[in-house]
Amino acid sequence: MEPIISIRDLGKTYAGGFTALKNINLDIRPGEIFALLGPNGAGKTTLISIVCGIVNASQGSVTVSGYDIQRDYRRARREIGLVPQEISTDAFESVWSAVKFSRGLFGKGPNSNYLENILRQLSLWEKKSNKIITLSGGMKRRLMIAKALSHEPHVLFLDEPTAGVDVELRQDMWAMVRGLRDSGVTIILTTHYIEEAEEMADRVGVINRGELVVVEEKNVLMQRMGEKELSLTLPEPLQKIPDALADLPLRLNSDGSELIYRFDIKSEDTGIAEFLRCLNAANIDFRDLHTRESSLEEIFVNLVHGEHQKHEGQLSGEMQE
Numbered sequence: 334m335e336p337i338i339s340i341r342d343l344g345k346t347y348a349g350g351f352t353a354l355k356n357i358n359l360d361i362r363p364g365e366i367f368a369l370l371g372p373n374g375a376g377k378t379t380l381i382s383i384v385c386g387i388v389n390a391s392q393g394s395v396t397v398s399g400y401d402i403q404r405d406y407r408r409a410r411r412e413i414g415l416v417p418q419e420i421s422t423d424a425f426e427s428v429w430s431a432v433k434f435s436r437g438l439f440g441k442g443p444n445s446n447y448l449e450n451i452l453r454q455l456s457l458w459e460k461k462s463n464k465i466i467t468l469s470g471g472m473k474r475r476l477m478i479a480k481a482l483s484h485e486p487h488v489l490f491l492d493e494p495t496a497g498v499d500v501e502l503r504q505d506m507w508a509m510v511r512g513l514r515d516s517g518v519t520i521i522l523t524t525h526y527i528e529e530a531e532e533m534a535d536r537v538g539v540i541n542r543g544e545l546v547v548v549e550e551k552n553v554l555m556q557r558m559g560e561k562e563l564s565l566t567l568p569e570p571l572q573k574i575p576d577a578l579a580d581l582p583l584r585l586n587s588d589g590s591e592l593i594y595r596f597d598i599k600s601e602d603t604g605i606a607e608f609l610r611c612l613n614a615a616n617i618d619f620r621d622l623h624t625r626e627s628s629l630e631e632i633f634v635n636l637v638h639g640e641h642q643k644h645e646g647q648l649s650g651e652m653q654e
């Protein structure tokens with residue numbers, strides 16, 4: 334299947350000399366929900382701004398539905414709906430005139446039926462005559478989506494759709510975005526929240542310091558999320574993992590005082606009983622034991638660094654922005 338968006342060797346260096354994107358290659362499949370995940374300043378907004386024609390790339394090329402974003406700017410742009418991070422609308426305009434106006438901006442002829450459908454799908458139809466200022470925060474966000482969809486784009490970009498949104502509203506938003514995907518719109522969203530990617534995405538791309546470090550099916554990511562660790566505090570630090578335990582999924586912490594066993598909570602046999610038997614046979618004693626789940630942040634950091642096993646101290650340090 335032809336990709337709906339094709340990004341090749343894309344790079345961006347801002348005027349001040351800061352390189353925000355390096356050598357990005359990515360194909361978006363038609364009909365998928367793709368989550369672009371990354372810490373603050375990773376380059377997510379820069380990437381979508383280039384695809385949407387708001388920022389010029391320094392290198393590389395992008396096509397949207399086969400249209401080159403530079404050579405065929407207008408046609409490429411018409412394929413795209415963009416919901417920006419900030420809610421920006423004229424407060425005294427009505428919902429209906431806001432979506433009608435947005436459609437007009439793309440040179441599309443009037444189509445009341447289409448706009449009605451969009452507003453109904455986003456549960457805004459009852460509010461069509463309301464002034465925007467009277468809408469709740471959640472409704473305003475939905476209106477931003479309605480505006481972005483008003484010209485019948487095939488691709489919808491959602492930049493941080495649920496930043497600062499409460500849990501309940503977040504769930505509604507997710508359900509709505511899935512509904513849009515089911516109606517045939519390809520969706521690319523940026524997020525800081527790995528839960529959001531987990532909940533919604535078919536595929537996930539992780540961007541860090543301007544580089545796309547992972548592009549993966551969500552299910553593969555989920556497997557990583559099912560990991561848990563059993564940590565044993567040793568009476569005497571070990572220099573290395575004893576040979577008798579070499580075949581087990583084990584690591585030592587940085588000073589050798591903890592032996593950490595990694596297992597999959599979803600699997601039927603965690604192997605813990607066997608691990609404890611092996612410890613006994615190898616004459617390794619322990620003072621204490623506790624389990625901990627890999628937190629979402631840790632998995633995120635692991636992904637960002639392309640590594641699976643990192644020390645706790647490093648992990649918490651790395652997440653600070």
Ligand SMILES: Nc1ncnc2c1ncn2[C@@H]1O[C@H](COP(=O)(O)OP(=O)(O)OP(=O)(O)O)[C@@H](O)[C@H]1O
Pocket residue numbers: 347348349351352353371372373374375376377378379380
């Ligand atoms: N116009 C600009 N001029 C110079 N540097 C910029 C400009 N816009 C963004 N940057 C820098 O490029 C980097 C990437 O920014 P970008 O907004 O793409 O990140 P992001 O991943 O979307 O972050 P956030 O999650 O905080 O929105 C940042 O270091 C930012 O300071």
